[in-house]
Amino acid sequence: MPQRLRAVLAASALVSCVVLQDANALPRALHAESAEVGALFGDDGHFCTASVVHSPGRNLIVTAGHCLAEGDAVSFAPGYRDGDAPYGHWKVDRVFADAAWTDGEDEDHDLAFATVRPREGRAVEDVTGANTLATDGRTGREVTLTGYPSAEEAPRTCTATPTAFHHTQQRIACPDFSSGTSGSPWVDGDGRITGVLGGHHGGGDSPDVSYSVLLDERAAALYREATRPR
Template sequence: MAQRLRAVLVASALMSCAVLQDAYALDATAPPPASAGVGPLFGDDGHFCTASVVHSPDRSLIVTAAHCLADGDEVSFAPGYRDGRAPYGFWEVERVFADAAWRDGEDEDHDLAFATVRPRDGRRIEDVTGAGPLATDGRAGREVTVTGYPSAEEAPRVCTATPTAFHGTQQRIACPGFSTGTSGSPWVDAGGRITGVLGGYQEGGDSPDVSYSVLLDGRAAALYREATRTP
């Protein structure tokens, strides 16, 4: 699945001002849809991974795969992105949190990262899009919905299925078409909790039709605590 390589834009229109300037007209009285907190990560060459807003005390946190944020490049997040429009704005990634086992050895069992994003216009991202709580009980086997943005497409792919355990430390799911760019896609259960993040084995898998995630267990909980600790 690809995930560290940046995809070339499918069409030159994606680099036009219409794409790079977001539509940030919000109705503060209307609750955001459930999908509002999921979107692609953008770098210099277009969108290359997926992330989602996760509930945090500071209301400024997103979660994705660690390999998506490994290069230290300037990255922005566009929740709710579709067809060249970012209705909730582009949010600049500020600080990345990844486990030392990933930073030092790219251990696929720690392919998980959190990142803070800077406020926009005095608002924090969770107040704009909503957020899903993180589930860290380390369980596979419950039905989830996976939402991800292939780099070659301008709208998300959505799949609902039940993951199975893989090697005791990860989980996998059969969802067609989750190709390059879908790394970091959240796996969300019926209660709205984030129970997985596409990544792990082979940085998400070696087929676009079977995807992987680390089990979100005590290791994920410890990383979350680090990311939400007041500096």
């Protein structure tokens, strides 16, 4: 299951009780359903997964907290497959994480947002589209996970229904979501991100059962911080 990647450590989570944006008002991916989801790359290849989440600046991605460290040379390749990055590589700029994660690696805060720099005068959301962030703290609705195992060059997907795990975490049974799939979005039928693979034991002890922090007011607060005008 996804491991804590100490070479690229730092980030965390907070979570809200409302859907922050109206999915019907957002642009969808022009070329592929998975354009919003991509692999995070470091010096040694791709190591985690992230996805574009709608924001006023149209430049925001979300992933697991243990996937990002501010200052590291990390880029995001949406729609990556078989060595091809059809939408380009987007340089991670700023990372937003809760101190409970960055200072204490509290697995209940294993969530991070990051802005990415524009390319050729365009923001990433204008190129790929975006999903919305749901922060009502609910689980039990069918979702699709998309993630990039480090040992593979194409995304793996799974559709299943998560269940509650403690009052701050949720889990889902999806086969072969191994190391590298940390940060995979859990997207419901309305295009809302209701979970992000991570949390309990860095996402789980088995590649067949994955975890996420429960997205509630803590995630909403972190989102507001990430989207606050600078």
